Amino acid sequence: MSETDTPTTDETERRRRPGRERGRDDGKFGRYGGQYVPEALMPAIEELTDAYERYVLGNEDGFIEEFRERLADFGGRPTPLQRADRLSERYDTEVFLKREDLLHGGAHKLNNALGQVLLAKYMGKERIIAETGAGQHGTATAMAAAHLDMPCTIYMGERDINRQRPNVFRMKLNGSEVKPVTAGRGTLKEAISETMRDWAATVEDTHYVIGSIVGPHPFPVMVRDFQAVISEEARAQSIEKAGGLPTDVVACAGGGSNTMGAFADFVDDESVALHAVEAGGSTLEVDEEAGVAPNSASLYTGDEGVLHGARTKLLQDSDGQIMESHSISSGLDYAGVGPELAYLVDEGRVNPVAVDDDAALEGFHRLSRTEGIIPALETAHALGFLEEHHEDLGERVVVNVSGRGDKDLDAAIEETDKRDIDEAPDMSMFTGGI
Amino acid sequence: MADAGNSAAIAEAFADGPAYVPYLAVGDPDYESSKAYVEALDRGGADIIELGLPFSEPIAEGSTIQGALVRALEAGMTPDRFFAFAEEVDVEAPLVCMTYYNLIYQYGSESGPRPFVERAAAAGIEGLVVPDLPAEEADPLREACDEFGLDLVFIVAPTTVGDRLDRIMSRVSGYVYVQARLGTTGARDDVSDQTTQSLDRLREYDVPKAVGFGISAGEHAERIVAGGADGIIVGSALVDIVAEGVEEDRSTAEVADRLEALSRELKEGAERGYAARAEAAESTATEPR
Numbered sequence: 236m237s238e239t240d241t242p243t244t245d246e247t248e249r250r251r252r253p254g255r256e257r258g259r260d261d262g263k264f265g266r267y268g269g270q271y272v273p274e275a276l277m278p279a280i281e282e283l284t285d286a287y288e289r290y291v292l293g294n295e296d297g298f299i300e301e302f303r304e305r306l307a308d309f310g311g312r313p314t315p316l317q318r319a320d321r322l323s324e325r326y327d328t329e330v331f332l333k334r335e336d337l338l339h340g341g342a343h344k345l346n347n348a349l350g351q352v353l354l355a356k357y358m359g360k361e362r363i364i365a366e367t368g369a370g371q372h373g374t375a376t377a378m379a380a381a382h383l384d385m386p387c388t389i390y391m392g393e394r395d396i397n398r399q400r401p402n403v404f405r406m407k408l409n410g411s412e413v414k415p416v417t418a419g420r421g422t423l424k425e426a427i428s429e430t431m432r433d434w435a436a437t438v439e440d441t442h443y444v445i446g447s448i449v450g451p452h453p454f455p456v457m458v459r460d461f462q463a464v465i466s467e468e469a470r471a472q473s474i475e476k477a478g479g480l481p482t483d484v485v486a487c488a489g490g491g492s493n494t495m496g497a498f499a500d501f502v503d504d505e506s507v508a509l510h511a512v513e514a515g516g517s518t519l520e521v522d523e524e525a526g527v528a529p530n531s532a533s534l535y536t537g538d539e540g541v542l543h544g545a546r547t548k549l550l551q552d553s554d555g556q557i558m559e560s561h562s563i564s565s566g567l568d569y570a571g572v573g574p575e576l577a578y579l580v581d582e583g584r585v586n587p588v589a590v591d592d593d594a595a596l597e598g599f600h601r602l603s604r605t606e607g608i609i610p611a612l613e614t615a616h617a618l619g620f621l622e623e624h625h626e627d628l629g630e631r632v633v634v635n636v637s638g639r640g641d642k643d644l645d646a647a648i649e650e651t652d653k654r655d656i657d658e659a660p661d662m663s664m665f666t667g668g669i
Numbered sequence: 670m671a672d673a674g675n676s677a678a679i680a681e682a683f684a685d686g687p688a689y690v691p692y693l694a695v696g697d698p699d700y701e702s703s704k705a706y707v708e709a710l711d712r713g714g715a716d717i718i719e720l721g722l723p724f725s726e727p728i729a730e731g732s733t734i735q736g737a738l739v740r741a742l743e744a745g746m747t748p749d750r751f752f753a754f755a756e757e758v759d760v761e762a763p764l765v766c767m768t769y770y771n772l773i774y775q776y777g778s779e780s781g782p783r784p785f786v787e788r789a790a791a792a793g794i795e796g797l798v799v800p801d802l803p804a805e806e807a808d809p810l811r812e813a814c815d816e817f818g819l820d821l822v823f824i825v826a827p828t829t830v831g832d833r834l835d836r837i838m839s840r841v842s843g844y845v846y847v848q849a850r851l852g853t854t855g856a857r858d859d860v861s862d863q864t865t866q867s868l869d870r871l872r873e874y875d876v877p878k879a880v881g882f883g884i885s886a887g888e889h890a891e892r893i894v895a896g897g898a899d900g901i902i903v904g905s906a907l908v909d910i911v912a913e914g915v916e917e918d919r920s921t922a923e924v925a926d927r928l929e930a931l932s933r934e935l936k937e938g939a940e941r942g943y944a945a946r947a948e949a950a951e952s953t954a955t956e957p958r
Contacts, residue, residue, distance in 0.1 A: 271770060271801045273729040275826035275848060277833060418735060424726065431728045438828070526725070539780070541771045541801070542726060554747050555775030556725045 255456075255463060255499060258575060259292070262452020265581065267574035270451040272544045276431070279438035280451055286358045287453045291350075291460055298357055302350055302461075309382055310339045310349060312464065316472035316633070321605035326625035326632075329477060332608070333469045333497065333635045342611065342638030343465060343493045344375035348444055350461035352379040355442035362437070363387040365444040366430040368395055368423030368489070369566035369613070370402025371638055372446030377411035379444075387411040390430045392421035395565050402642055423490075423569045424557065427543050447490025448573030451544030455573050462496025469633055470500050482629025483508045486637065487616040488587075489531060489567035491576045493637035502584060508629070511576060512620040514562030515589035523552050531560040533572040534580050534587035542570065548577040563592040563650055564612035564643070594619035596650055599640060600659050611638035612646065674876075675818045676795040678763035679843045682716040683877040687939040688844075688900030689714055689890075690879055691907055691932060692767065694721035694737035695754050696746030698911065702921045703741070704758050706911060709925035711760035713932020717844075718760060719798065719902065722751045722768035729800035733905040736912055748776055748785070752792040765796040765822065765843075773799065773810065786813035796820035796843045804836045811840055822846050825871065827863035834870065844877040846902060849884070849893075868897045885909075887938030894942030895949075901939050907931065 262268045270280060290298035306312045314334045322330040335343035352363055363380045365387070367373025373389040380387035389406050393415045396403055406413050415421075416429045427450075434443040448455045448462075466484075473481050486497040488511040501507040516530030528550040530536070537548035542557060550558040550570040562568045579585040590598075598618030603609045610618065614637045621634060640647065648662045674680045682688045691710045696703050710718055723738035723746050730738065755764055766789055777784025789797070796819050802810065804823060814821045820843025827850060829837065838845070849864040864880055871878050880893050881902030890901045907928055914924035 269806055270803055271806060272803065273800050273826075274803065274824045274829055274837070275729075277803060277826075278828040281833075418739070428726050428728045432731065435729070541769075541774060543728070544801075549771075551771070551775065553775070555771040556742070557771075 255460060258452070258456045262456070264575045264578035266539070267546050267577045268452055268455060269546050270544060271541045271546065272431070272451045273435055275435045276438065276451075279434065280453070282358070283442075284453045286354060287457045290354055290357050291457060296357060298353070302353055305349055305353065305382075306346065306464065310345050311337065313468045314338055316469055316476060319606050322621070325605075326621065328625060328628060329631045330621070331473065331477060331481070331631070331633045332606075333465060333633055335465060335493065336608065336610065336614070336636045336639035340371070340375045340378055341641060342371040342375065343462065343496060343635075344371045344446065344638075345379065346464055346496065347446070347458050347461040347492060348372065348375035348379040349382070351442065351444040351457070352376065352383050352385060355385065355444070356383055358442065360440060360442040361385070362441040363444055364390070364430055364433050364437070364441055366390045366423065366426035366446060368392070368426065368446070368568060369564065370395065370399040370406070370642065371566055371611075373411070373413070374402050374405045374409070376444050376446075377406040377409035380411060381409040388433070389413050390416050390426045390433070392416050392423060392426045394421035395423070395426070398565050398646060399642060422565065424543070424571070431543070447492040448495045448575060449490045449543055449545060449547070449571055455545065455575055458492055459495045459499055459575060462492050463499035465493070465496035465635060466498060466500035469497065473631070473633060477631055479631065480504055480507055481631045481633040482506070483510060483632045484635070485510045485512060485617045485620055485632060486635040487512045487567060487613045488534060488572060488576065489514070489569050489613065490571070491573035493635055495573060495575055497635040498579075498585065502579070509579070509585045510620060511580070511585050511587050512616045513587060513589045514564060514567040514595070514616055515591035516561045516563070517592055519589060521550070521558065526552055526556060526558055527561070528558040528570070529561045530589065531562045531567045531569055532589040533570060534576060535589045537572070545574045547571050547574040548580070563595060563646070564616065566611065566613040566638075567616065588620055588624070590616045590619035590623065592650070593654065594623060596647070596654065597656055598622060599647060600651070600656055603640070604658060608636065609640035610636055611640050612643045613637055615640075674820050674842045675815065676763060676820045676843060678795050679717060679765070679820050682763060683844065683899050687894045687898070687943045688716035688877065688879060689932065689936040689939055690717045690719060690900050690902040691715050692719040692721060692902060692904035693907055693911065694723055694734065694741045695751050696723065696741035696744050697737040697908070698740045698915050699744045700746075700750065700754065702924070704754065705921050705925045706928055707758050708760055709929040710907070710932050711762050713929040714936035715760070715762040715932060716900070717765055718762045719765045719767050719904070720751070720755065722746075722748060722766055722772060724769035724772050727769060731905065733908050733912065737908045740915070748772055752788055755792040755794055763795040764793060765798060765820075766794045767798040767800070770799050770802045773797075782810040783813045783816070786810070786817050786819060790817035790819060794819065796822055798822040798824070798846060800824060804840050807840055814842075820844075824848050825867065827867055830870065838874045838876070841876055844879045844900060845871065845874070847871065847878050847880045847898070849880050849882040864893060865896050872897075884935070887934040890935045890938030891942040891945070894939045895945045897946070901935065903935055
């Protein structure tokens with residue numbers, strides 16, 4: 236497709252875009268994907284696959300129209316594609332920001348949460364459960380559940396609860412129950428395991444709203460389809476505002492939902508380079524003895540394995556035990572990654588890169604100071620990549636601002652105090668939180 | 670064929686009378702105590718022993734067994750130590766390894782399940798149960814098990830019906846693990862109606878049916894076997910005894926005695942159920958029409 240083609244807006248055509256066909260039939264992306272789940276979950280997964288095909292792909296009962304309408308009215312879509320003037324000057328290239336931070340709730344997560352809660356409603360389910368890491372998916376699910384009048388329980392690692400107290404309060408404000416998960420290190424992977432356990436006991440009336448493009452089929456394709464609105468809009472906006480397709484799309488990657496959302500409709504545009512920026516944490520070295528990888532770079536450093544229902548790239552030790560990951564940003568803190576991204580990396584279509592905690596924090600300050608946008612610490616990794624690699628990029632770069640940073644202020648103050656960052660505000664004379 | 674199991678020892682365990690199949694996590698709370706505990710199960714009448722090889726993300730387990738797997742991992746359990754354990758432990762009953770697919774897939778230098786199965790066979794393991802491996806993804810493991818003479822046990826849930834049930838039953842060997850109710854593992858007081866329905870659905874398949882999930886006392890075992898089960902699988906109720914031993918700081922010998930005593934109770938319950946079933950069958954057969 237040439238740069239001047241106007242993208243189609245017709246629903247049927249849109250859903251037929253070849254970039255979104257991958258994995259739809261059998262849940263396989265090359266060697267990755269699949270349905271590695273306990274037998275008790277299989278009927279639920281088959282029922283969900285059927286519902287995905289009927290409502291999301293087949294638009295039965297007008298599901299897609301209702302989803303789009305609610306995304307616009309409740310969610311505030313479309314989000315802008317904004318030229319970042321200072322960054323463009325700094326890097327001597329056109330930098331555009333896809334402002335998912337302006338979506339209701341302050342992150343891209345609502346695209347998926349609203350889609351899945353609505354789907355649960357169409358399926359006649361009566362209860363919603365979800366896991367959350369940073370709390371962004373939990374808050375988005377809690378909002379969507381309140382909006383659609385469904386009872387909702389959110390599982391969250393105890394350690395994450397302590398890192399993200401305001402988000403816990405937001406979920407509760409929206410009427411959701413928040414259940415702490417104490418197993419392991421109390422982060423996202425334990426929360427996913429725990430939510431799967433709940434689902435195994437309650438499949439008949441409960442839908443599990445998974446927060447990323449991970450888990451058993453059909454979750455990876457379904458979450459991608461809900462999040463693909465990001466690249467669908469960004470592609471049209473880039474052509475309209477900037478006069479053509481971007482040369483590069485940059486997105487941070489934890490589980491990979493904002494990443495795949497930002498990439499989906501560009502995958503078939505061969506001229507567009509796709510950069511998935513993972514959390515390099517403090518170092519890419521691993522401590523095999525302690526079972527700890529002080530990073531979350533599963534695309535960049537991980538090996539093939541099976542976790543949470545899918546074959547994908549994982550941080551694991553030589554026995555196959557899953558490592559504890561680490562990142563300054565709890566939203567990227569996950570030992571696995573979506574199977575579709577693992578596949579696209581192997582195919583050479585997606586470029587995996589790691590940005591460490593320090594560079595991410597500098598990116599956080601840079602965007603805040605120069606553009607007036609406080610980004611999520613997740614997004615800050617994409618900005619760190621821009622600083623480190625701008626010379627390798629083309630003339631028109633789209634960065635997906637996956638979320639806003641208000642949720643991260645406590646962590647940002649603490650981490651800033653530990654470092655010497657140019658022009659960063661000094662909060663050390665104040666004690667306590669904000 | 671489903672009924673042609675690979676392991677003669679497992680077939681033997683179901684040959685006359687109901688099979689009592691206890692489970693413990695290997696290495697919980699440490700290697701040596703765990704050995705004493707597994708040997709106590711054997712003395713208590715185990716017909717098959719399921720040994721849990723701990724995985725860091727056991728999505729099918731409830732909090733009791735999760736706790737056991739964490740204790741075992743913290744005490745340093747690995748696949749290689751697990752195999753050493755299977756070689757050293759002094760028991761009569763055949764051993765079945767229960768673990769998650771990633772550990773099987775990663776073992777050894779070549780990827781795929783074959784090296785794990787080869788090592789398991791060398792360690793005297795007679796069968797495998799892999800709760801996160803669906804029948805659709807199981808062919809490479811099934812082939813490796815056939816090559817090295819292991820049985821591959823599948824779990825059937827109350828919700829498993831129709832084509833799914835056929836797909837599973839065409840790949841199972843040794844015995845089928847009948848999940849008594851929905852949810853994860855954990856001891857419960859009730860015995861679910863779902864069990865009876867599951868056993869009815871499985872009647873036409875010629876492979877032993879062992880019921881698990883929530884069995885904690887002799888009378889549960891009795892009712893389940895009377896209801897048509899060929900065996901009972903007990904995990905959480907036994908793991909609870911180990912966990913309590915850790916909490917109360919009991920001696921290894923005392924915990925082992927408790928495990929042996931509960932094993933006897935469960936085994937006797939299963940045998941009473943079996944006798945009741947035989948009696949009922951006889952009276953039906955002799956009843957005048």
